Amino acid sequence: xxxxxxxxxxxxxxxxxxxxxxxxxxxxxxxxxxxxxxxxxxxxxxxxxxxxxxxxxxxxxxxxxxxxxxxxxxxxxxxxxxxxxxxxxxxxxxxxxxxxxxxxxxxxxxxxxxxxxxxxxxxxxxxxxxxxxxxxxxxxxxxxxxxxxxxxxxxxxxxxxxxxxxxxxxxxxxxxxxxxxxxxxxxxxxxxxxxxxxxxxxxxxxxxxxxxxxxxxxxxxxxxxxxxxxxxxxxxxxxxxxxxxxxxxxxxxxxxxxxxxxxxxxxxxxxxxxxxxxxxxxxxxxxxxxxxxxxxxxxxxxxxxxxxxxxxxxxxxxxxxxxxxxxxxxxxxx
Numbered sequence: 001x002x003x004x005x006x007x008x009x010x011x012x013x014x015x016x017x018x019x020x021x022x023x024x025x026x027x028x029x030x031x032x033x034x035x036x037x038x039x040x041x042x043x044x045x046x047x048x049x050x051x052x053x054x055x056x057x058x059x060x061x062x063x064x065x066x067x068x069x070x071x072x073x074x075x076x077x078x079x080x081x082x083x084x085x086x087x088x089x090x091x092x093x094x095x096x097x098x099x100x101x102x103x104x105x106x107x108x109x110x111x112x113x114x115x116x117x118x119x120x121x122x123x124x125x126x127x128x129x130x131x132x133x134x135x136x137x138x139x140x141x142x143x144x145x146x147x148x149x150x151x152x153x154x155x156x157x158x159x160x161x162x163x164x165x166x167x168x169x170x171x172x173x174x175x176x177x178x179x180x181x182x183x184x185x186x187x188x189x190x191x192x193x194x195x196x197x198x199x200x201x202x203x204x205x206x207x208x209x210x211x212x213x214x215x216x217x218x219x220x221x222x223x224x225x226x227x228x229x230x231x232x233x234x235x236x237x238x239x240x241x242x243x244x245x246x247x248x249x250x251x252x253x254x255x256x257x258x259x260x261x262x263x264x265x266x267x268x269x270x271x272x273x274x275x276x277x278x279x280x281x282x283x284x285x286x287x288x289x290x291x292x293x294x295x296x297x298x299x300x301x302x303x304x305x306x307x308x309x310x311x312x313x314x315x316x317x318x319x320x321x322x323x324x325x326x327x328x329x330x331x332x333x334x
Contacts, residue, residue, distance in 0.1 A: 004222075005277060010215050012275040015041070017207050018066055025062035025202045026055050027195070028188030035179055035290055036063065036153075038273060041220050041263040044176025045132050045152040047117075047167075047294065054181045056155040058202070060113045063153070064203040067213060069110035070147065082127035085310035086137040087144075102144065107131055110147050114154035118164045123173055128152065132174040149217070169253075169297070176262045177287075178294035180310075216272070223268040225279045232322055233263045233284055239320050240296050247315035250302035255295040262291045281322040289313045 015037065022033045025104055035061065039046045048056045064071035087105035091098055106112065107128075117125065131137050135146045141257060154175070172178070184192065196202065239245035240254030248254065267283035274283075293309040302312070 009275050015273050020205045021066045025204045026059045027191050028184050038269045039177045042269040047175040047178045048155045056181050060153045062204045064111050066207045067209040071111040072106040072109035074106050075115050076117050080120045082124050082125045085127050109136050111151045117154040118156040143307030164239040172294045220269045220272045229279050233260050236320050239316050240246040242246040247319050250312050251296050252299045253297040259295045
């Protein structure tokens with residue numbers, strides 16, 4: 001085993017420790033927990049969608065406890081203003097007299113929990129755009145850098161519920177993953193009843209340091225992405241646009257280049273978690289739905305027929321071959 005393989009293997013074992021700790025806090029959501037950690041290692045922002053009471057907030061709070069990161073929680077409400085998130089200049093007495101001094105908002109943290117993000121107005125939601133893309137905020141013409149690393153983990157209720165606003169497409173595109181939180185099975189509910197009490201948070205211990213997390217994200221960037229896999233990612237994203245694949249007939253607007261970058265980063269993170277140095281077609285396919293489903297807009301007819309974005313992305317995975325075999329010219333033209 002090479003030194004690089006040994007390092008990746010050792011770090012991947014520490015990831016398993018993180019997964020075990022989170023699964024002890026959130027029962028019956030192993031696949032969801034793995035995807036959340038995958039997104040974190042890819043240095044991406046994550047949107048969790050599900051009905052109230054399914055453990056979305058508890059999962060994010062447990063993640064913040066297992067990592068040595070500063071964290072803040074923002075409870076999004078209809079009356080929340082952009083300055084309540086980014087911060088505002090406040091008139092204060094200083095050595096030079098009375099001056100406006102910028103007071104940082106809750107956005108200045110390593111891990112920000114944006115709870116029920118779609119209950120705030122679009123104006124307030126848009127205050128996150130610069131922060132999520134460029135890791136900085138601009139207030140009254142002055143730019144303030146955000147801490148590094150910087151992650152936004154947002155929860156939202158389905159838009160069918162009262163008091164919710166759909167997120168702007170520009171903001172959705174800044175989330176690496178959109179993950180759906182489903183209801184629990186009977187066995188999981190029984191385990192929850194036997195091991196949890198109302199108002200008592202599960203005990204979660206820190207299992208990773210800031211330095212270990214930084215080493216993991218740096219290792220993910222070194223995972224090799226073969227040309228054939230990069231080509232598959234490009235063809236998959238291109239297939240989301242009209243006329244490029246049979247499944248695209250249901251799509252009004254396709255995914256952006258940011259989706260291709262997100263697919264590559266998430267696939268590398270998954271390969272790293274599996275202890276591999278190379279990204280595979282399987283890694284891309286495994287993360288395609290959470291990366292692409294919130295980045296495509298369906299035709300009205302497709303929505304009427306009951307088709308979902310997940311259905312269309314899964315159809316795209318069937319339409320797009322993983323590898324194009326270039327046949328010799330003698331075989332192409334017998």
